[in-house]
Amino acid sequence: MSRQKENLKVIGLTGGIGTGKSTAAEYFIKRGFAHIDADAISRGLTADGSDMLPVLDGYFGPDGQYGDGSTQILDSRGNLKRKTLASLVFSDEERRMKLDEIMFARIITEIDDRIEAYRNAGGGIKGILLDAPLLFEAGLDDRCDMVIVLVADLEMRIARVCIRDDATPDEVRARIKNQMSDNEKIKKADAVIDNSEGLSDLYENLDAFFEEYMQ
Secondary structure, eight states, rough: OOOOHHHOOOEEEOOOOSSSSHHHHHHHHHHHHHEEEHHHHHHHTTSOTTHHHHHHHHHEEEEEEOOOOOEEEOTTTTTTTHHHHHHHTTTTTHHHHHHHHHHHHHHHHHHHOOOOOHHHHOOSSSEEEEEEETTTTTTGGGGOOOOEEOOOHHHHHHHHHHHTTTTTTHHHHHHHHTTHHHHHHHHHHHHEEEEOOOHHHHHHOOOOOHHOOOO
């Protein structure tokens, strides 16, 4: 095993919606990290024409075990109606857990492949950032040498997501309620970074993390 492969750390980055994970990830990339984005992988798996779409339809379509008998989750071209699936799944815990089970298995396989590829490639990268909102829920923390949890003031998070997603405050609060709590994440984390005070403060906190953990 090469020295590059031995020393290349995987840093997990997670946090609730609106805590600024994308901004933090961009900073890691500037510092020389390879970036694995679990959300992007998930979107790719459910993109138009993906072989995952018939699988999801088999479970959550009108004739599926987890369907409601009438709701079509695919459009006339066989592509996913994302908001329809979300409405169906997130109103029912059993459906949500099944969707997570199906998606996590494929996402984890892809992430493992990418970690291995980065470790074998060399090329002078400083480390691998595994950016995953559901890092703990998917068991991806097992792939990480350490995990950072981003936190932020609740009302600030709500305001950020309302602007970003054109959502109402109540819609954002409902989404936050469905996520693992900050307290649960903090208990599992190696480092906690507060992103309530703006970019300069976030970058200063990230620099402190690099100084402590990445030497």
